[in-house]
Amino acid sequence: MWAFFHKLASPKGFYAFSARLSPWFWAAAAVLIGAGVVWGLAFAPADYQQGNSFRIIYVHVPAAFLAQSIFVAMALAGLVFMVWKIKLADMAATAMAPLGAGMTFVALLSGAVWGVPTWGTWWQWDARLTSMLILFFLYIGVIALRGAFDGRDSGSRAASVLTMVGVINIPIIKYSVEWWYTLHQPATFSITSRPAMPVEMWLPLLIMVLGFYSFFIAVTLTRTRSVILHRESAKRWVRELAGEDG
Amino acid sequence: MSLRLQARKLACERDGRWLFRDLDLEIRSGEILRVEGPNGSGKTTLLKILSGQLADYEGSIFWRDAPLRRVHRNFLASLLYLGHAPGVKAALTPLENLAWYQAMAGTGGTEAQRMSALEMVGLRGFEDLPAGQLSAGQQRRVALARLELTPRPLWVLDEPFTAIDREGVADLEARLAAHVRGGGSVVLTTHQALDIPVPMCRVRLGEGKGNVAS
Amino acid sequence: MSRPEASPKSYARGREPEASVALALLATMRRDLLALLRRPGAAFNSLAFFALVITLFPIGISPDPELLATIAPGLLWVAALLAALLSLDGMFRDDFADGTLEQLLLAAQPLPLMALAKVAVHWLTTGLPLALMAPVLGVMLSLPPGSYAVLVLSLALGSATLSVIGAIGAALTVGLSRGGVLLSLLVLPLYVPVLIFGAGAVQAAIAGTSVAAHLALLGALLAVSLVFAPWAIAASLRISLNG
Numbered sequence: 001m002w003a004f005f006h007k008l009a010s011p012k013g014f015y016a017f018s019a020r021l022s023p024w025f026w027a028a029a030a031v032l033i034g035a036g037v038v039w040g041l042a043f044a045p046a047d048y049q050q051g052n053s054f055r056i057i058y059v060h061v062p063a064a065f066l067a068q069s070i071f072v073a074m075a076l077a078g079l080v081f082m083v084w085k086i087k088l089a090d091m092a093a094t095a096m097a098p099l100g101a102g103m104t105f106v107a108l109l110s111g112a113v114w115g116v117p118t119w120g121t122w123w124q125w126d127a128r129l130t131s132m133l134i135l136f137f138l139y140i141g142v143i144a145l146r147g148a149f150d151g152r153d154s155g156s157r158a159a160s161v162l163t164m165v166g167v168i169n170i171p172i173i174k175y176s177v178e179w180w181y182t183l184h185q186p187a188t189f190s191i192t193s194r195p196a197m198p199v200e201m202w203l204p205l206l207i208m209v210l211g212f213y214s215f216f217i218a219v220t221l222t223r224t225r226s227v228i229l230h231r232e233s234a235k236r237w238v239r240e241l242a243g244e245d246g
Numbered sequence: 247m248s249l250r251l252q253a254r255k256l257a258c259e260r261d262g263r264w265l266f267r268d269l270d271l272e273i274r275s276g277e278i279l280r281v282e283g284p285n286g287s288g289k290t291t292l293l294k295i296l297s298g299q300l301a302d303y304e305g306s307i308f309w310r311d312a313p314l315r316r317v318h319r320n321f322l323a324s325l326l327y328l329g330h331a332p333g334v335k336a337a338l339t340p341l342e343n344l345a346w347y348q349a350m351a352g353t354g355g356t357e358a359q360r361m362s363a364l365e366m367v368g369l370r371g372f373e374d375l376p377a378g379q380l381s382a383g384q385q386r387r388v389a390l391a392r393l394e395l396t397p398r399p400l401w402v403l404d405e406p407f408t409a410i411d412r413e414g415v416a417d418l419e420a421r422l423a424a425h426v427r428g429g430g431s432v433v434l435t436t437h438q439a440l441d442i443p444v445p446m447c448r449v450r451l452g453e454g455k456g457n458v459a460s
Numbered sequence: 461m462s463r464p465e466a467s468p469k470s471y472a473r474g475r476e477p478e479a480s481v482a483l484a485l486l487a488t489m490r491r492d493l494l495a496l497l498r499r500p501g502a503a504f505n506s507l508a509f510f511a512l513v514i515t516l517f518p519i520g521i522s523p524d525p526e527l528l529a530t531i532a533p534g535l536l537w538v539a540a541l542l543a544a545l546l547s548l549d550g551m552f553r554d555d556f557a558d559g560t561l562e563q564l565l566l567a568a569q570p571l572p573l574m575a576l577a578k579v580a581v582h583w584l585t586t587g588l589p590l591a592l593m594a595p596v597l598g599v600m601l602s603l604p605p606g607s608y609a610v611l612v613l614s615l616a617l618g619s620a621t622l623s624v625i626g627a628i629g630a631a632l633t634v635g636l637s638r639g640g641v642l643l644s645l646l647v648l649p650l651y652v653p654v655l656i657f658g659a660g661a662v663q664a665a666i667a668g669t670s671v672a673a674h675l676a677l678l679g680a681l682l683a684v685s686l687v688f689a690p691w692a693i694a695a696s697l698r699i700s701l702n703g
Contacts, residue, residue: 082695085302137649144645148636152261153302154703158632161699162646165628165692169650172681176653183660234262260703299565300702322568331559337495346560349487350567352480376498 009086011228012237018221025218032211040204047201053117058205060110062212063103064128067135068170070100070216074142075167078160088224090156091231093163094146095223099216101139107132127181131174138166152231249275249310249324249399249431251296256305258291265291266451269305275399276426278444279433283451289435290330290404292451296433297327297402323352326398328406332389336378340364340388343377344395351396363394368414382409393421401425403434484569485577492581495554502550503585510543510590514597525602532601533611533662537655539597540590540615544622545647547586549640551578551630552697561634562701572690575697579627587619607665610675617678618658624685625650631696653681 007013040058047054074096080089111129112122123129142159149155197205232238256269265288273279281289294300296307298314298321307314309321334343341360348355364373367387377385386409393401401422407415419442422432426444440446496503517535518528528535555561555578564574594615595608603611629647633639661674 134649134652137645141642141646141649144642145632148633148639148642151703154635154699157699157703158696161628161692161695162632165650165688168688169653172653172684173649176656176677180656180660231262294702297566299562302703319568322566325566327563327566329559329562331557331562333559333563335491335495335554335558335560337498338491342491342494346487346491347563350484350563350569352483352568354483 009088011088011091011232012235014088015225015228018225022218022221022225025214025221029211029214029218032207032214034211036204036208036211040208044201044204045198050118053114056110056114058208060107060114061205062209063107063110064132065209066212066216067100067104067107067132069213070096070103071135071138071163071170072167074100075163078163082157082160082164087231088228090160091227092220092224093160094156095227096216096220097139097143097146097159099219099223101136101143103212103216104132104136104139108136125181127178130181131177134173134177135170138170142166249273249429250308251400251431251433252308252311253296254306254308256292256295256303256307258288258295258300258303260288260291269449271296271449273400273431273433273447275429275431276445277431278422278426278442278446279431280440280446280448281433281435281451282448287452289451292449293327293402293404293433293435297325298322299327324398325400325402326392326396327402327404328389328392329404330408332385334377334385334388337376339374340369340377340380340391341373343388344391347392347396353396355395359395360391363391364388366394367391368417383411383414386410387414390418390421393425399430401430401432401434403432403436405435405437407436407438481569481573484567485573488564488574488577489581492578493584496581496585502547503589506543506547506586507589507593509546510539510593511597513539513542514600518601529602529604532598532603533607533666534659535601536594536598536603536611537615537618537659537662540594540619541622541651541655543590544586544619545626545644545651547582548623548626548630548647549633549643551582551627552634552700553630556634556700561697565697565701571694571697575627575631575693576624576686576690579623579693582627583620583623587623588616591615591619603662604666606668607662610665610671611662614658614661614671614675614678617675617682618654621654621678621682621685622651624682624689625654628689628692628696631693631700633700634697635700654678657681 008017036058041055044055046052074093077089077093077096080086081093108129111126111132115121115124115126115129142162145162146155146159149158229238229241251271251273253269253271256271257267258265269292271279281292283289291300295303298307298318301315309317309324314321334340335346338346341357341364344360344363345355348360361373364370367390369384369387369391372380372384377388380388386406390406390410406418410418415438419440422434423442423444426432426442514535517531517539521527521531552561555564565571567574591612594611598608598611626643626647629643629650632646633643636642657674657677661671661678664671664674
């Protein structure tokens with residue numbers, strides 16, 4: 001059992017293992033997102049208040065979920081890297097960061113687009129959008145800090161510490177932004193905190209969320225593989241691999 | 247209390263490059279260990295590992311036969327490390343600088359002790375000048391005054407002769423010899439030819455593997 | 461205090477841990493305050509920056525006292541926050557350059573505590589003066605009476621949190637030659653809660669509602685950051701010095 005995990009935690013072992021795993025997640029992501037998009041956009045009923053514009057929820061909510069989950073995943077990877085010195089964890093965190101920033105951006109963009117029919121403006125200082133914007137800055141900070149170090153190992157450690165500090169702060173930021181928002185705009189309704197959605201509306205949403213998570217795992221596996229190759233390019237097994245492939 | 251710092255199968259990798267591997271070292275009371283090697287061969291890294299600053303290495307280090315990580319606090323209380331930078335604040339006078347070091351060593355200390363330490367490194371008359379107005383060599387001497395001020399058995403010195411003039415070099419050599427004869431030990435790097443009549447081990451870094459020669 | 465002068469062979473082993481930690485903390489704070497006192501420019505700069513930014517707003521927006529009064533709490537807080545941010549970069553930089561930071565890491569005392577001593581000095585020489593100066597600028601922005609005490613209190617409390625959290629960023633970037641802008645990027649998102657409760661306290665005081673909740677939350681933020689941040693600062697300092 002332990003030997004299996006040990007092998008998995010080594011870049012070489014993970015590289016072989018993930019090669020078998022990642023196609024399944026890519027396939028799952030394609031099927032789920034495809035089904036979710038068709039169902040959500042074509043068959044789910046229109047919202048009685050917002051009409052068809054509510055359908056952007058099928059992109060916005062999964063993206064927002066992922067944006068937060070990826071940061072937590074990066075923090076966990078950072079913890080594993082700092083405590084047990086497993087370099088694979090840091091490689092995974094490196095691979096995840098751009099996707100997380102991208103998802104945050106998608107959530108922001110879809111929120112802004114949603115704002116046009118809902119509020120009549122491209123941007124509203126809505127509590128969720130505001131904390132999403134701050135999360136976006138946190139992502140940029142982590143990516144920039146990693147890049148700012150000359151030594152890769154120091155950059156990895158610094159990014160890990162910052163991610164862990166950030167993940168402790170995310171709930172505090174969320175809570176304080178919500179408090180701020182209710183103090184200033186008690187009347188406006190928030191785009192996603194709405195009462196009971198009928199089944200035919202939230203089921204496609206659930207499928208989309210699952211699809212996005214599969215997509216996240218698939219992208220992480222694939223990107224981690226390329227980070228492994230890049231970092232271990234001096235190692236013999238990578239050279240042999242390159243030799244085999246031509 | 248016999249002093250013994252041992253390193254077994256020490257290896258350090260930085261950003262995918264091995265600085266050294268399979269390095270076995272031992273320093274006992276009354277010995278000087280000189281770390282040699284070209285620039286960028288990992289001399290400073292090795293000194294930082296041996297002084298417990300860097301934890302990112304493979305192999306094991308023992309201080310008085312106990313793993314270094316476990317007796318780290320105890321080890322630090324026996325160590326005096328001088329790095330590349332002298333560790334002297336420019337805005338403070340040499341006396342004030344030394345007072346901080348005394349406090350960090352756990353003793354309040356007296357002004358007389360600080361004065362005599364400064365006198366031994368030839369800084370009499372400079373004790374009340376901000377260190378920023380002293381020359382690089384004089385600032386280095388302020389740092390060297392710590393060798394007198396806070397007696398510690400193990401000295402780890404990274405290029406201690408930098409910016410020191412000829413008499414200063416002779417003084418420092420004499421001080422190293424006296425320290426070693428008194429039962430202390432020294433690990434150092436230097437490009438200087440050393441003239442110290444005590445047993446000296448050498449470690450040569452570079453070539454990806456440390457070579458030990460006596 | 462006194463200890464027989466150590467002969468070369470009886471090496472000083474340090475004193476009881478608690479006594480030696482207190483001694484080292486005091487000595488470090490004394491040393492940093494002394495160094496600042498010799499070069500008061502740095503502390504003065506952030507005060508001048510604070511005043512300057514506040515001067516820009518009436519010029520950029522409007523000299524209308526009523527308008528200024530409504531935005532004054534936020535302006536004062538944002539400007540103070542930026543002034544505190546500006547001085548962060550220097551928190552460890554001198555020590556890094558002259559090698560005393562390396563020596564601090566080698567001391568037998570726990571590094572999180574020693575780092576906290578430096579944070580305390582930073583707050584004493586930036587956060588606290590900014591808080592004390594804020595009422596003067598408040599007058600210039602026609603801040604309504606009755607909110608001045610809360611302004612000072614919220615700034616004093618909040619800027620302590622800013623110093624503690626900011627020290628993490630300062631420690632992470634101290635080894636980078638161009639750490640300044642990056643430092644703002646790392647630290648500003650983390651400052652949002654402090655800004656919300658700090659400016660909120662002043663606004664509540666103006667509105668005549670209770671400020672207790674705001675101040676209590678500011679205190680809670682400080683307590684939480686005092687528990688977690690020192691470890692992060694220590695870890696970051698080790699990364700910056702030793703990779």
